[in-house]
Amino acid sequence: MAEERLATRTQFPASAESQKPRLKKAQEFPILEKQNWLIHLHYIRKDYEACKAVIKEQLQETQGLCEYAIYVQALIFRLEGNIQESLELFQTCAVLSPQCADNLKQVARSLFLLGKHKAAIEVYNEAAKLNQKDWEICHNLGVCYIYLKQFDKAHDQLHNALHLNRHDLTYIMLGKIHLLQGDLDKAIEIYKKAVEFSPENTELLTTLGLLYLQLGIYQKAFEHLGNALTYDPTNYKAILAAGSMMQTHGDFDVALTKYRVVACAVPESPPLWNNIGMCFFGKKKYVAAISCLKRANYLAPFDWKILYNLGLVHLTMQQYASAFHFVSAAINLQPKMGELFMLLAVALTNLEDPENARRAYAEAARLDRCNPLVNLNYAVLLYNQGERKGALAQFQEMEKKIRLLKDSPSLEFDAEMVEMAQKLGAALQVGEALVWTKPVKDTKSKHRSASACKAASLQQPLGSNQALGQAMSSAAAYRKLPSGRRLHAALSPRGFGPRVPAEGLWLLARPTLLRLRTPVSRASWKGKLPYAGQIGTCFLSHAVH
Amino acid sequence: MAAASSSDSDSGRAESSEASSKWLDAHYDPMANIHTFSSCLALADLHGDGEYKLVVGDLGPSGQHPRLKVLKGPTVLTESPLPALPAAAATFLMEQHEPRTPALALASGPCVYVYKNLKPYFKFTLPQLPPNPLEQDLWNQVKEDRIDPLTLKEMLEGIREKAEVPLSVQSLRFLQLELSEMEAFVSQHKSKSIKRQTVITTMTTLKKNLADEDAVSCLVLGTENKELLVLDPEAFTILAKMSLPSVPVFLEVSGQFDVEFRLAAACRNGNIYILRRDSKRPKYCIELSAQPVGLVRVHKVLVVGSNQDTLHGFTHKGKKLWTVQMPAAILTMNLLEQRSRSLQAVMAGLANGEVHIYHDKALLNVIRTPDVVTSLCFGRYGREDNTLIMTTRGGGLIIKILKRTAVFVEARGEAGPPPAQAMKLNVPRKTRLYVDQTLREREAGTAMHRTFQTDLYLLRLRAARAYVQALESSLNPVSVTAREPLKLHAVVQGLGPTFKLTLHLQNTSTARPILGLLVCFLYNEVLYALPRAFFKVPLLVPGLNYPLETFVESLSDKGISDIIKVLVLREGQSAPLLSAHINMPVSEGLEAT
Numbered sequence A: 001m002a003e004e005r006l007a008t009r010t011q012f013p014a015s016a017e018s019q020k021p022r023l024k025k026a027q028e029f030p031i032l033e034k035q036n037w038l039i040h041l042h043y044i045r046k047d048y049e050a051c052k053a054v055i056k057e058q059l060q061e062t063q064g065l066c067e068y069a070i071y072v073q074a075l076i077f078r079l080e081g082n083i084q085e086s087l088e089l090f091q092t093c094a095v096l097s098p099q100c101a102d103n104l105k106q107v108a109r110s111l112f113l114l115g116k117h118k119a120a121i122e123v124y125n126e127a128a129k130l131n132q133k134d135w136e137i138c139h140n141l142g143v144c145y146i147y148l149k150q151f152d153k154a155h156d157q158l159h160n161a162l163h164l165n166r167h168d169l170t171y172i173m174l175g176k177i178h179l180l181q182g183d184l185d186k187a188i189e190i191y192k193k194a195v196e197f198s199p200e201n202t203e204l205l206t207t208l209g210l211l212y213l214q215l216g217i218y219q220k221a222f223e224h225l226g227n228a229l230t231y232d233p234t235n236y237k238a239i240l241a242a243g244s245m246m247q248t249h250g251d252f253d254v255a256l257t258k259y260r261v262v263a264c265a266v267p268e269s270p271p272l273w274n275n276i277g278m279c280f281f282g283k284k285k286y287v288a289a290i291s292c293l294k295r296a297n298y299l300a301p302f303d304w305k306i307l308y309n310l311g312l313v314h315l316t317m318q319q320y321a322s323a324f325h326f327v328s329a330a331i332n333l334q335p336k337m338g339e340l341f342m343l344l345a346v347a348l349t350n351l352e353d354p355e356n357a358r359r360a361y362a363e364a365a366r367l368d369r370c371n372p373l374v375n376l377n378y379a380v381l382l383y384n385q386g387e388r389k390g391a392l393a394q395f396q397e398m399e400k401k402i403r404l405l406k407d408s409p410s411l412e413f414d415a416e417m418v419e420m421a422q423k424l425g426a427a428l429q430v431g432e433a434l435v436w437t438k439p440v441k442d443t444k445s446k447h448r449s450a451s452a453c454k455a456a457s458l459q460q461p462l463g464s465n466q467a468l469g470q471a472m473s474s475a476a477a478y479r480k481l482p483s484g485r486r487l488h489a490a491l492s493p494r495g496f497g498p499r500v501p502a503e504g505l506w507l508l509a510r511p512t513l514l515r516l517r518t519p520v521s522r523a524s525w526k527g528k529l530p531y532a533g534q535i536g537t538c539f540l541s542h543a544v545h
Numbered sequence B: 001m002a003a004a005s006s007s008d009s010d011s012g013r014a015e016s017s018e019a020s021s022k023w024l025d026a027h028y029d030p031m032a033n034i035h036t037f038s039s040c041l042a043l044a045d046l047h048g049d050g051e052y053k054l055v056v057g058d059l060g061p062s063g064q065h066p067r068l069k070v071l072k073g074p075t076v077l078t079e080s081p082l083p084a085l086p087a088a089a090a091t092f093l094m095e096q097h098e099p100r101t102p103a104l105a106l107a108s109g110p111c112v113y114v115y116k117n118l119k120p121y122f123k124f125t126l127p128q129l130p131p132n133p134l135e136q137d138l139w140n141q142v143k144e145d146r147i148d149p150l151t152l153k154e155m156l157e158g159i160r161e162k163a164e165v166p167l168s169v170q171s172l173r174f175l176q177l178e179l180s181e182m183e184a185f186v187s188q189h190k191s192k193s194i195k196r197q198t199v200i201t202t203m204t205t206l207k208k209n210l211a212d213e214d215a216v217s218c219l220v221l222g223t224e225n226k227e228l229l230v231l232d233p234e235a236f237t238i239l240a241k242m243s244l245p246s247v248p249v250f251l252e253v254s255g256q257f258d259v260e261f262r263l264a265a266a267c268r269n270g271n272i273y274i275l276r277r278d279s280k281r282p283k284y285c286i287e288l289s290a291q292p293v294g295l296v297r298v299h300k301v302l303v304v305g306s307n308q309d310t311l312h313g314f315t316h317k318g319k320k321l322w323t324v325q326m327p328a329a330i331l332t333m334n335l336l337e338q339r340s341r342s343l344q345a346v347m348a349g350l351a352n353g354e355v356h357i358y359h360d361k362a363l364l365n366v367i368r369t370p371d372v373v374t375s376l377c378f379g380r381y382g383r384e385d386n387t388l389i390m391t392t393r394g395g396g397l398i399i400k401i402l403k404r405t406a407v408f409v410e411a412r413g414e415a416g417p418p419p420a421q422a423m424k425l426n427v428p429r430k431t432r433l434y435v436d437q438t439l440r441e442r443e444a445g446t447a448m449h450r451t452f453q454t455d456l457y458l459l460r461l462r463a464a465r466a467y468v469q470a471l472e473s474s475l476n477p478v479s480v481t482a483r484e485p486l487k488l489h490a491v492v493q494g495l496g497p498t499f500k501l502t503l504h505l506q507n508t509s510t511a512r513p514i515l516g517l518l519v520c521f522l523y524n525e526v527l528y529a530l531p532r533a534f535f536k537v538p539l540l541v542p543g544l545n546y547p548l549e550t551f552v553e554s555l556s557d558k559g560i561s562d563i564i565k566v567l568v569l570r571e572g573q574s575a576p577l578l579s580a581h582i583n584m585p586v587s588e589g590l591e592a593t
Helices: A013-019 A021-025 A036-044 A048-062 A067-079 A083-096 A101-113 A117-130 A135-147 A151-164 A168-180 A184-197 A202-215 A218-231 A236-248 A252-265 A270-282 A286-299 A304-316 A320-333 A338-350 A354-367 A372-384 A388-406 A415-428 A434-445 A449-458 A465-478 A484-491 A505-528 A532-537 B009-016 B133-143 B149-162 B169-176 B179-189 B432-472 B588-592
Strands: A002-004 B023-029 B041-044 B053-058 B067-072 B075-081 B086-092 B103-108 B111-116 B119-125 B200-207 B217-223 B227-231 B238-243 B248-256 B260-267 B271-276 B284-287 B292-298 B301-306 B310-314 B320-325 B330-338 B343-350 B354-359 B362-368 B373-381 B384-392 B397-402 B486-493 B498-507 B517-522 B534-537 B545-554 B563-570 B578-583
Touching (some): A067 A083, A083 A101, A101 A117, A101 A135, A117 A135, A151 A168, A168 A184, A168 A202, A184 A202, A202 A218, A202 A236, A236 A252, A270 A286, A270 A304, A286 A304, A304 A320, A304 A338, A320 A338, A320 B432, A338 A372, A372 A388, A372 A415, B041 B384, B053 B086, B053 B103, B086 B200, B086 B217, B103 B200, B111 B200, B149 B169, B149 B179, B200 B248, B217 B248, B248 B292, B301 B330, B330 B373, B343 B373, B486 B578, B498 B563, B534 B545
Antiparallel strands (some): A002 B119, B023 B397, B041 B053, B053 B067, B067 B075, B103 B111, B111 B119, B200 B217, B217 B227, B227 B238, B248 B260, B260 B271, B292 B301, B310 B320, B330 B343, B354 B362, B373 B384, B384 B397, B486 B498, B517 B534, B517 B563, B563 B578
């Protein structure tokens, strides 16, 4: 116990101290940790300049022996992005005190940031030997294993981390593993637990909401997204997802006001401008829709969904040439989607190129599995060209798809589509298409029924027969059906040669297709909206510190 | 605080405009030259005259000249240098005797300096840490010259690898030395006993046995060797010692030492440990997964600010109650206690130049300051009960007084939608021209489409023709004929008038060498002169790069440049295998002369 009464009471200890012991202390070693507290205070206040100055001074005084100074210097290097330097300094720390698990943890963390996951795992294992019960080691080991795609090991380590101490981050990573493995249900389980553990974490709430959205459980999705928005009314992901749900229900004005918040926070988000564009589209403000979609396209030129929407809006605006370009660009990016080919075919039909339109329809029908609209439009085209047989085949194909779809309760057929199908059915003399009876009842229960009823009651034969007759007679010129392979080439904009068909025929085909165009846009508009699903899948990589 | 000076220009303007402000601006001096942390600020009636003074452990402008300053009102009363940087300052009552003037404790390095009546009274130094017995033993042996420095080094290294107790500075320094310096070092230091000294990182006070406002308090010290010490206020003996898993940074205490107390210590590993009386080890642990930047106890809630810009509330058992996101990084925190209204709240100085006052989750008040606030303190100053003292990063001092009529009201619930929602969307406008074009497309879409497709087709045709032509006339620098797969590229060096032209020829076949090739240059003889316009190429081994050099003399002095064509021919064939056009640079040598 070093106690001493100060002899001189008139003076402050400083001056008393500084005079006498200086001479004696010449040999004395400075205390290594003298200014660690100051370094730490500067560090946590993010005052890195002051921190570096103290570190430099301290290292000079102790000739590089002060471990904590080196440690913080390395942390600052890492924050500044000099990961290699930080790694070297942490290794120095590990040499200075080899028994300290923390130094090893930081070495491993730097290795991890450098992408050397295997090396990081080795060092973490070393650290785990020194400190058995550290959730951080387990968590980070788990993250390393995720990057090495060893999901089972990652799973085990993350569960260990949760046993030691529960943290939101661990839940997030665990959920990510399940998502990477494509197991949505398990991921939802994990996120549910996480939300129970920390009910105010907006990221967890948003992710859970998005997962429900992906599964189509809209009630729960909306609940969680709403919760996220109460805690953080400016949460970008949650607003976008909630907005897209509002759009599906036709609340375009509410969605637009919500999007304003996002537009302020993240003005350069392609999904945001896409959704805003589609809001305007829903409100029938087409010019605004096009400007917003074009901005989205400018921000994300390789996103086929935006191009798809642009194509759709231009079709509605009767700008078929532009629509053709947007849709064909979308097809180049996403060649496996039937609906895109259908849009292309609609554009081509209106550009008076029925041969290519037919090829596009054929490709669309080949790719598509569940959209009856593709076959309906194809059937109408064939019918207008006089190919009754082909039209009939497509019509039956459509009925098959409808029968499959009828089982799913959430689906609702568009009234205009039903009307058109009935007309075509009548024209093809397939009788009072039985398939429709049920869906029409479905629509009746919803308030759409009025128009559907009217459509049913009118029962006007499609495209008053003389026009059809003409169409049939002249359709002979378009007999040759291309094989699927060639067709594909013909559709990509590269292969498109100009084909000038005989005038006159096209005027016949037009009226029916014009009537058809609207259902095309509506239905696909519906299919389009859950854009948020895409946001949900893009995760940020998380790790501690 | 009658001396409410009118010089506080900046803050005065900003605040006085808000008539609703709860604060009176008492003093603002941007050049007060005070650089400190909240832990080094203390308010106390040091002379027992009812006039409260402000004690500042000042670190100096660059942490160079530590000083103890005592302020009365806006002026500095006394100022004295300190031997080392102050880590914390605290005022406490030492004994029951009258007059009951509080003593001032200042922690600095390994010592606590205690002042009474602003006179040095006592210096407490942390006890030496026990050295590693093995290390002690080794140095004793050295002293008796039983082992040589090299063995000593080996043994010490062995200790460093494994031992629980770290080595002393002396040994560590020795391990760093070169072989030649060891001998001198050992002879110089062997007689000294080895020492291990630690330093104080944080300090606070804890009531001894009464909960009264003016009860005797103990000092609680946190040290660099992960310990907490409780000191007796009169004898300065260590009453209790507790160990932590990490180095304490902030301390928060409640209760009385002799009865029951709870101690919360925010540590450098990002955890907060909660200890109780009779527990030598932490009872609860809060893992923040971030660094704490402040720790304040409000009634029974521990409020922690983390360096991820969040404020968390925890119970005394470590259960998380709430989290608030801050608009900027938290720099410092302290307690605001308005006794007259029995209000306790947390003040947080943020990096965006604001001080936010929170009661639990609810934001009570925001104070905008002209500079970033780095330390905060609230309490009785002078004769005014509710005074807020702030120091800024630039060394300024701000003193504000809470109006006696001021009532903090919690803004209940969410304040409606975020302001951004009222802003209009910036939808790009479309021009008249755009509308016209749209109309045109509607009218003549088909024609436009056909014209475009025709042109596209023609363009492709032309490109393909040009490509075929180039292939046919060997205008390309890569020959792909089966017999002579060759690659050529040329480099021109020099400023002129003489250039060096290097042709790099490569045989790209896998196995077959090529023999009997010729190189021919075609150029304008008025402009250029080459020593040899035609020469044979040696045998080309597959894969290797053959540089063929030749000089080109520029003859023109008008700064004209031209193309030199290089043809690679096979002996006995007139059509070239491949060719290259070299754009010669303008000769700069002539222009200069």
